[in-house]
Amino acid sequence: MVAIEKNGTIQTFNRLPNEWNDDKGYHINFRKVTNKEDYGFYDVVIPEYDKITQQLSSIFWDADNKVFTYTVSNIDFDATYPELDEEGKETGKTIPAYDKDKLKASIIVTVKADANKLLAPTDWYSSRKSELGTAIPDSVLADRKKIRDKVDTIETEVAALTTVESILKYTYSFAE
């Protein structure tokens, strides 16, 4: 990635544009230039960061290293914002920016949706049994139970999470 500062605004590009117009003239086949710095283009350096718990600043020019880059800062998971009433006035209460209960509930909704997708192909066994009384094969019952047990396990694990970071980083898989 490269970037250039023009009139106080930093413009980024995945790679050099193929055409570029500046006070030196109109450049075509511009990607072939070997001295992009002469035209004001410099590399963009994206520092390593944890995409869940950290965030990047706005891009800025690092004159010492002659690159465009970002600073990394930790996300404030304890941040709050003022509650507003229906008229848009502050009520005096604060609301957490990250609601742990809502985040947990969101995970559980997703887990159950995933479980339903896994159960769906064998749902017909259940319908057949209720309509005709035909027994569901043991292997099918076992597989379906395994899925439900996994949901229970995940729900327990999610309920035990205490920090926003741990909730955001929580992952699960139905695969063995």
Next chain:
Amino acid sequence: MALTKITSKVLGDEFTTSSALSGTAIDWTASQVFTKTLSGATTFTYTNDAIGMVKDLVLTGDYAITWPTGTKIISGTYDGSVANLIQVTKTATGQYWLSISKEAV
């Protein structure tokens, strides 16, 4: 006998000849067509250009090309792997409209 019609026979070199461009300065009165194989990044300049004139350049070489300030690309993309026909029209003082085309394969 009075000349009543302009024919190509009376046109000067600037309208009827093609020449290999040795440097990067394009004298618009020297030829109608200029050819050049680029060997590195190239910045072209113009001399003797006048409003309304149109010049043709056949360029090859996969290098960056810089045209004078005031150039506008109206169509086409330069392809360094083939010969490119570039037509430049001077539309106003310091303004050049440029189109790029290449052989249809």
